[in-house]
Amino acid sequence: MKVLIANTLYxxxxxxxxxxxxxxxxxxxxxxxxEVCVVCATGTGDDRSEEVNGTTVYRLRSTNLYWPHAPGEHSRVAKLIWHAIDVRNTSMSxxxxxxxEREKPDIxxxxxxxxxxxxxxxxxxxAGVPIVHTIHDYYLLCPTSSMLSAGKPCVGQCGVCSLYAKPKQMASAQVNVAVGVSDFVLKKHVESGFFSxxxxxxxxxxxxxPINESAVPQHSRRVENAPLRLxxxxxxxxxxxxxxxxDQLLADQSLDWTxxxxxxxxxxxVESLKAKYADPRVSFLGRVDPSDFLSTIDILVVPSVWNEPFGLVVLEAYSHGVPVVGSNMGGIPEIIEPRSKLLFDVARPETLIGKIHEATALIDDPSTRDRLRQHARRFSLDTMIHSYVELYEGMVCLEERKPWLAARREAN
Incomplete structure (x- = not known):
């Protein structure tokens, strides 16, 4: 079986x-x-292919008005033109x-x-090739991919987003199987008429x-009576x-924290945050190695105020045995370890401090780290790969019963 994967970046x-x-x-x-090949876009150089970890990767030079991943701002008109081209970019197609035609993928x-x-x-x-689409964000629904307005999550699509999304919604009818990285993000799209x-x-x-747990830096235990390391x-x-x-930490007097x-x-x-929250207990470290970072904290906080489609950092923390206090937004509740129930209500931000207190009580329980690591293993690479392989195989078996596909393969 051969699978062609298409994603913006690789x-x-x-x-x-x-x-x-x-x-x-x-x-x-x-x-x-x-057998896998990957197609992605690039903002530099010419169209090219290369081998990456045994996979053929085709990097196609973007032919739109500008490369959106380069620094710089663009006018509203330029953005509208860019999105109009992106709906049906015939050059990229x-x-x-x-x-x-060259690779002849099965999926x-x-x-x-x-x-x-x-x-x-x-x-x-x-080309007669069945299509799987995985939904990672809200790009199909919203030009910013975030469904945020004035810093708050949109309950539904506004008029502008509805117009923006309509051509994509119509095009999505060609997808054979739609996969959501969370139940939340899948329902958002299905309820909006996608993948009909x-x-x-x-x-x-x-x-x-995936991590080698034996190679993970030794977690530095919290010193008794020392500040809680968030x-x-x-x-x-x-x-x-x-x-x-x-805001919640600085207003609270019950916790001793960094x-x-x-x-x-x-x-x-970032500079505005440093100025607004100039407090010696707050450190902005910039880019860090996740394993090193997680080995030096007691609790990870994921206080997203938008509907996170998934929340990968939650599982990264669990894989290191670190408790997570997360917001009740988007897909985060689906992956929070159920026994700890460390979810706070964004609509009532004062509930955050209470959940941090609950997480603090877990730190001294010797079984906590093992339990969190065990929960993370439910989301292992092997589990994800097995699920996709099973999905592909079912689709190929179904498609092979179609005469037109058999004829296409015979012609090739």
Whole structure:
């Protein structure tokens, strides 16, 4: 079996969980004996192909108005033109059609399609190749991919987003199987009319980066009567809820704490946070090694104020035995360890401190770290790969019963 995976970016260009999950999927499928090729976009150089960990990767030079992952701002008009082209970027579609003809995959598996265009679905459908699409974010519903307005999550689509999404919604009818990385993000799309003709919709959770537990840095235990070491890890963005966390910590008198913030973000925004929350207990560390970072904190806080599609950092913390206090937004409740129930209500931010107190009580329980690691293993790479392989095999068996596909393969 051969699978062609299409995603906006691919290793080493990784800006978020979708790119990490795509790389892990490609590598895992290859190790499982499935032939894989990857198609992604790039903002530099010419179209080219290369081998990455045994996988052929086609990097297609973007042909839109600008490369969205480069620094710099663009006018509202330029953004509107960019999105209009992206809906059906015929230049990128021709390139993809040539690769499908060359590679002859049994399955086309799409993920984030910004820059590649949702027209990829039409191309695959015309080639007679069944399509799996994994939903990692809200790009199909919202041009910002976040469904946020004025710092608050949108309950539904606004008028502008509805107009933006309509062509993508119509194109999504060509997808055979739609996969959500969480039940929350899948339902958001199905309820908005996406994937109306899909034979199946299902949830396959992302996995965390596999780690060698014996090589994980020794966790430094909290010294008795020392401040509680809180951590926040990931991109420093308004929707990640750092301001909510700091507001609650600075207003509270019941905790003795320090907060380490690991991750980068817009420099102006980060500098504004440093000025607004100038407190010696708060450290902005910039880019960090996740394992090293997690080995030095007692509790990870994930205070997202938007509907996180998944929340990979939660599982990364659990894989290191670190308790997580998370918000009740998006897909986070689906992966929080159920016995600890450390979810706070974003609508009532004062509940955050109470959950941190509950997490503090877990630290001294010797069984906590093992229990959290065990929970993380439910989201292992092997589990994710097995789920996708089972899905592919079912689709190929179904498609092989179709005479037109048999004829196509015989012609090839």
């Amino acid at each position: 290793f080493p260009d990784e800006v978020g969980g979708a790119e990490v999950a795509t790389r892990l999927l490609a590598d895992g499928l290859t190790r499982a004996g499935i 021709r390139k993809l059609a040539e690769i499908i 086309v598996h799409t993920a984030n399609l910004s820059c590649l265009s949702v027209d990829a679905w039409r191309v695959a459908n015309n 003709r899909a034979a199946k919709t299902t949830v396959i959770h992302n996995c965390y980066q 951590g926040m890890l990931g991109r420093v963005l308004p929707e990640k809820g750092l301001e909510l966390l700091l 907060l380490a913030v690991g991750g980068t973000g817009d420099q102006d925004y």
